[in-house]
Amino acid sequence: MVVPDSKDKMYYPSDDLQKDAHVPGFNSYLALYRKSLETPEAFWKDVADEFFWKTPPVGPMLQYNFDVTKGNIYVKCMEGAKTNICYNVLDRHVRESNLGQKVAYYWEGNSPEQHMTITYSQLLSQVCRCANVLKRLGVKKGDRVSIYLPMIPELVFTMLACARIGAVHSIVFAGFSSESLSERIMDAQSSILVTADGVYRGEKLINLKQIADEALEKCRKKASSSITKCLVVKHPALRTKSGAACNKLQTPWDSECDVWWDEAMRDSPDECEPEWLDAEDPLFILYTSGSTGKPKGVLHTVAGYLLYTSLTFKYVFDHHHDDVYWCTADIGWITGHSYITYGPLANGATGVLFEGIPVHPHVGRFWEIIEKYKVTKFYTAPTAIRLLMKYGQEPLQKYDLSSLRILGTVGEPINPEAWQWYHKVVGQGRCPIVDTFWQTETGGHVLTPLPAATPLKPGSATFPFFGVEPTILNEHGEELEGEAEGYLVFRKPWPGIMRTLYRNHEHFENTYFKKFPGFYVTGDGCRRDKDGYYWITGRIDDMLNVSGHLMSTAEVEAALTEHLAVAEAAVVSRPHKVKGECLYCFVTLKDSREFNHTTVEELKRLVREKIGPVATPDFIQNAPALPKTRSGKIMRRILRKIARNDKDLGDLSTLADPKVVEVLFSHRCEAAA
Structure with missing residues (x-):
């Protein structure tokens, strides 16, 4: 090299x-x-x-x-x-480095009026109190605790409390269905579930407790319910909303199982001796979908994970003491585990903990928060970048983004057009992008x-x-x-x-x-x-072998999105009698653009010009929307099924909008060969 x-x-x-x-x-x-x-x-x-x-x-x-x-x-x-990873990310800073009054997190809720500042001392206190609550509920070293919470501070309190007492946390993204939650509870054999009464996503109020109860009922029906207690957080937004708004949310309650967080925490001591764990003791299980749709429980252990997340955070984001760092991911995914919680806290960083969505209550929400906290390091997904590109430069021009020094992307390869916009418009041409x-x-x-x-x-x-x-x-x-x-x-x-x-x-x-x-x-x-x-x-099963030529779907997608009418594209393979495989392309057009024969021919020509004749798509289908997980990841497994007209779709519980699949099947007949 x-x-x-x-x-x-x-x-x-x-x-x-x-x-x-x-x-x-x-x-x-x-x-x-x-x-x-x-x-x-x-x-x-x-x-x-x-x-x-x-x-x-x-x-x-x-x-x-x-x-x-x-x-x-x-x-x-x-x-x-x-060692104990909680001690290393909290006590070490508070007791050894005198960083107790440094801000650990600025929390921003679904709306700008919902916000909170948490110092390292306050974080340590809340974590210890939660750890004592878990112990009082019977949690011991090695027990699994399922956490089904939105991006509120209690999510961090709970995961670190588990780490402090040697329990293994299994965080389930709070956008998952009751079926997905029950699967993960049963596989982990968790003894405690921690959830919230509800959550706002944009203007929509979601009853999380009801979903959690449905999941526990599914566990009971399968004779696999290991849960003894359900600890329920009252969401900060529901504490401050009017009584009328709160009444929309009927919180189901089982006095034998359910415990309110506030009541349990009220008299809980704010000191808790950490459990000293072996380096290879388990830290957490995080479920990731396999190609079959059945989730796999990825297991990480204490010492190695601490070393690696700490070092990667320090060097990849070139972290310094006065930085304000913001990763927009959800802690329900590995990005949130490693680069919202453990990596940043191990370095004594100040981070932004964000619960909202990029376009609520307005499309400048990201830029508003960067200006508010003078964010220096910003880490987000190409999906979010492409979403915000659609609104142009005007929303950014209302805010001061001069504090930014480094930009990052995560989740999937970023297409060159989005990279250039991120670099030139968001980073104003001066911020390197760590992809x-x-x-x-x-x-x-x-x-x-x-x-x-x-x-x-x-x-x-x-x-x-x-x-x-x-x-x-x-x-x-x-x-x-x-x-x-x-x-x-x-x-x-x-x-x-x-x-x-x-x-x-x-x-x-x-x-x-x-x-x-x-x-x-x-x-x-x-x-x-x-x-x-x-x-x-791209994934190996997203690579194509067309007439003996190996090519990537990401390369074809990048070519398609260079067309002025295309907002987003996804490419999969489809069996072909002569070529072995051919390209089947789904394209989402920008507002008011018409999908017609001319558009199809222009797209084919563009791909031929950018990659070569061998990459010419056989099928280009209109896709008003693409099937995505709630974190914004395109589910190409589903697209391959649609391309083959295969109605056996497997598990769709992680889809943000299952109706998209029906729409795409209805458009199959419009695919232009």
Whole structure:
């Protein structure tokens, strides 16, 4: 790996950004990267020395086996050490670093009038009180606690309280259905459920407690109810709304099971001795959907996850003491676990905790919050960027965004058009974009730019983070050198990688290690260019082999969205008698644009021009909307079914709007061959 010399469409870090950066240039990155691979013991020991260990490790920093032919797959970090992650992200700052009065979170609710400031001392106090409540309800070390809460401070209090007493938290995104919640409760065998009475999403009032009760009833019907108590938070917005508004929400109540949060917390002591845990004790389970639709319980452990989320946050966002950092994700997803809670708090950061949606009560909500708190580091999803692009530059011009220094993206590869808008309009041409690639399974960033070190190429995740050794394989498991495209795999672990799938280690081994023994298989396709930059091309099952040519759906989607009429596009494969596979494209047009034969021909021509004749779509379908999860992720599994006219759709519980599927099926006949 050398300093890239390609000048085409590259963006270089500014001298101003490099002055006080943790990694101030590409050569600094290379030196640290080499150290992380050549002397990993020394590298990770330096990171570990920043934290408190009740008992130091007795063995190597990292032990592992990635080869299924040599026995069980395992990863161990700092085996023999004892610590507590809650102590390290809270007590260490309050009691050792005198940061008690520093702001941990600015909380912004669904509407601008709902806000709160929480210092590190206040956070520690609330976490200890919650930990004592959980213990009083019978929760012990190793017990699982399911958390079904919106983005309110109590969500952070509860997850850290679990970590403090050694309970394993299983957070379920509060937009999921009762079916999804019940599945996760049953698989985790949780003893306690923590939820809220309700939540506003935009103008819509949602009865969370009713959904939670439906989930518990589903558990009982399947004779799988392990829940003994349900702890219920009264949502801050419902405490301040008028009585008439509150009366719309009828909170179902079971006095045998249900406990009000406020009543339980009222007399709870604000001191709680942390449980000192083994380095490899479980920290949390987080469920992620598999290709079959059945969720997989990804398990992360204490020490390695602490080291990795702390280091990635510090370096990828070049965090400094006076920064105000905002990640717009929900804590119900891994991004929120790693880069709203554990990573930022481990660094003593000040963050924004945001409950609302980008366009309520107006389309400038994001920019309003950046101005209000003088946000310096902003981390969001390409889906949100594309949504806000539709409203143009005018909403941004009402607000002062001059505090911004670094922008980040997460969740999927960002198309070049959105990257340029984010850079030029939001970042005003001066903020580098850290386009991060990682997964629930990886625990933290694995391919990512460093803002003051990495020359940027729009759409590329650039280079590996420290300790991460990627390679690209072909279908036969052969390593590809130089410019190449194929399967993205990793040769060795890093401290924050998942340890197993909860109660299903065999599925863990089969899913991630069986296809290519000796490597962790991401399931993503990847291209490496002549400068060594990595480009994520989408899930392997979203890659196409058309007449022997391997191509990525992301590349075709980027070409389609360059058309002035197209707001969003999604591409999947469809079986073809001659080609093997062909391209089936779904396009969502901008307001007032008409889908017709001319549009279809223009789109085909655009793809031919941008990629080549082999990439010409066989089908282009009008898609008034695309099937997405509540976090905004396009469900391509569903689109593949529609393209094949297959009505056996599997689990649709994670869809934000299931009616979209019916509409898309009705438009199939309009697909232009």
